[in-house]
Amino acid sequence: MSTRFRAATTFFRARKATFRSSSALPNVRAQIEGELSAIRDAGTYKTERVITSRQAATIGVRGRENKVLNFCANNYLGLSAHPDVIQAGKDALDTHGAGLSSVRFICGTQDIHVDLERKIAEFHGRDDSILYASCFDANGGIFEALLGAEDALMSDELNHASIIDGVRLCKAKKYRYKHRDMNELRNMLEEAKGMRRKMIVTDGVFSMDGNVAPLKEICDLADEYGAIVFVDDCHATGFLGKTGRGTEEFLGISGRVDIINSTLGKAMGGASGGYTTSSKEIIDLLRQRSRPYLFSNSLPPPVVAQASKVYDLLMTSSELPKKVAANTERFRRRMTEAGFRVSGDNHPICPVMLGDARLATEMADEMLERGIFVIGFSFPVVPHGKARIRVQLSAVHSQEDVDRCVDAFIEIGQRRGVLK
Template identity: 40%
Template structure:
């Protein structure tokens, strides 16, 4: 007998509920800032990717409003028909200059950027070698590619070299890695990855969603952090949300990369261009981070303080090297209960369990921002101390 839509929906939702994986997102009642209101409660916000505090920054809102008034509410078409406004190309030139690359192209999101770039570049007979902890958007992008796909153990350079040795090809070879890994907060060994990739004639592809605005001079990212920003055999992709506070994705690299993506990347070809207000806000974000180094300075001062104090309390922060600071609780229900108790203490920090992270490694992922005050972080640390003792974690 045919399954009805209602039966399918109920079965899937019941399965999620029984597994403890059914999500009910909390709702913010105010702008996404270091202190905000969530479900009617004032909280210190440790759940946002708003690294530099740009999501509600006056400079971004001012330029967004100016672009909105001059250029309208929407672009009106896909880029290849009638949706490319002068401001789109101006921003892409600004982004390429910022990233020190031959070209840059903006797409609708970081997720669709991986689908578009990987789907465009990789063909039958090519080889792609991917870190096992790469983001879901990379995994989905690779599903669209006809290339031979291999995985190397997370951050294991010997295993990367083994895979490249055992899988030669006359086609394009691509080594794919996150710049900063979103669950653990560790930084890819890009200095070694690029060296090994070059040894086997491979191109390095870096998803720098959590590295842009965080690492490198003026937030240029992980590639700049390791000194490869002028390299034509390194492709940078990422998001324009997170540190940049808005929305969108980008691909930056070889001067011909942009033109190929314009002609072949399906998310670019079949999606309406970004609204003018978004372009204005993004342009302001790049200007601001380059003119005022205090944003990154505060981000890293806060990060160092928060990590050191969590360590003193006795928490395992899983070797994080960046503002992404996981606190290990082990079992999924323990992490979720810790999140609930923290919320009652006025701290908004979300628990993550299987299948988002491996079994036995459930954690709360905290993200420290430039906007947090020392008072905010001390309040969070006091709450963590209370909750950690109550649950027997410390």
Template identity: 45%
Template sequence: MTERLTWIQQEIEGLKENGLYNRIRTIGSPQGAWLIVDGKRVLNFCSNNYLGLANHPRLIEAAREILDRYGVGPAAVRTIAGTMEIHLELERRLAAFKKVPAAITFQSGFTANLATIPALVGKEDVIFSDELNHASIIDGCRLSGAPIIRYAHCDPTDLERVILENQGKYRRALAVTDGVFSMDGDIAPLDQIYEVTSKHGVMLMVDDAHGEGVMGKGGRGIVDHFNLHGKVDVEVGTLSKAFGVVGGVVAGDPLIVEWLRQRGRPFLFSSAVTPPDVAAAIAAVDLLEESTDLVDRLWENARYFKAEMKRLGFDTGKSVTPITPIMLGEAPLAQQFSRELFEENVFAMAIGFPTVPRGKARIRVMISASHSRDDLDKGLEAFAKVGKKLGVI
């Protein structure tokens, strides 16, 4: 280590001392209700695999079949030689599933936000952003160069206040919010936000990463949940959570989709999503269009687990979705709780600053349709044991 890098070592030591150092565990099995983690079989309460599709036989078979037809990688960006027939098929299928005229796919939900926000606004414009928006939204806003004005979390009244305070100071305005907030599991009041933005001529964008496959009829997302079809200008989603694959999608107005094909920088300058991933994503859409069973099971599991956790005396915060935060306060306690759970064969990671504010550390439990009732009961038993041991309940 050279002297000019000693500051990094000091920063890392500071993270360790404050219980904020992220020790990354290693998975040695396919995703599912149970995993092999660091060589140990544990109950999985960490993955965003809401519907259990990451290891679904139909997705695996679809990926295998397309692998033989198209190979491993696209070998080019979409605008040169990377757009394959299956990319366009996936975009058509996602648009139909989301009940919008058009959709465009990206390498991830993160890059979808990085592509979209700078393409819509610049230095002469303004962004009104929920104060708890995801890091990818924050980074997309920064890349745009537009002034960023935060409004109070999930507060349409405060959004209108900041819009009125800034009228006449910008060329264009964009309001952006998460649909489902990934750390707290609460949802944006998108219907009320739409009323405010439409009243004042502000573009509206929602990042529905944790709502895709979860909210709305058969998992069609938060726009469907609030019946706002044709009213939200931009709906960003991901294929890496409920869909069980990888990739991002922007759905909505066909004019915006066309513009992103011309000016979305990750679309222009990073290789296309691989053919097997595209095929698996199409298979996921097939499953969701065929039946609501997986979505229904996810919500049934979530309701049961959250009710039992509250009965045990745990604080599950403001969540109204399958995301279940177990609020613990300080990061060292959350990390100790996670380690104790792992000893009880439950994999549930601690989350602390800077992912969440200081003093709001937690264990975030991600419920899945792949969990059986017996799995959930085993998890509840472990939480009760550790919670009593550490004086949380």
């Protein structure tokens, strides 16, 4: 052992020895353990399965000898394991390094970031776009930058947690309308007539239920009342609609939404990153005021290059979105015919509604024993009494994969009395 290493070891041991918890910590720990015990007793304690392979249609799971079929990933296009996408990340690591070690306006912005922002804007048919470390950051950075005390914001009650957190940061007058309730939204817009700016905020697809926002009606109301429309399209970008352009295309209203936020961490490569795409003026203002953009490191070059390759693939072919749609139709049809209730609007998020939290958890565990990786969702992720197993279809699933999943559901559902 070198003298330097011994000195460092002695130093850190000494520092560790000086650490003492506060007198309050033991009581807090006991209180928290009580809360955790209550969660376990309710059957809603969430454990994390450890994956030992790349994300794909089949994955390795620690403790299991054989790989299992994966039906609970946001990897809708199957591109997180695509060889061209992986190679793009490797090449960028060689040419552009691991990262800039800071934010873009301080250390400069790399050419590949600018190129990706251009591709995103082109893909969505917008003027410009701005990259963030995640869509959670994009949602956290937009409302405070665009809305003040003289403005009003109307948000669907089932919007994603990142939208809720972002909305809390802004000083606008806040309204929350019942899920997809256009009459209540109209009343709120009427009440906010005198405000400077009015923004309607909604998920494009609501990820827990797989249902789609009534965007045409929302845009019609926005036109009537002079409001702007914001959509979080994380569970639509790349795969929903004939060419994967998202909820707008799926509903036949392309170009009507004013601001789209989305992610690179689901269909678009599966790594991380998010963005806002909109008019040039809005994007310019976000570069000046959006705190998560100004105070967070830029995306790592491998992530940028991988996402850029995904956009290249999607702008030259629409075969993958078609495959997702076909698998979705097959799963939903067979499950419904078997007697299961599958929520949602023909979306590859297919919540198999079970109601009881313990039943959802135990059925998901039994599915894993049959080689199918799915997860039970229960409170607080979904409301009490609405537990479900959320199945997600991908372009890389074969018809045989889909049938094997459905057959396992039917076998377990019959044995547990879910199916009569």
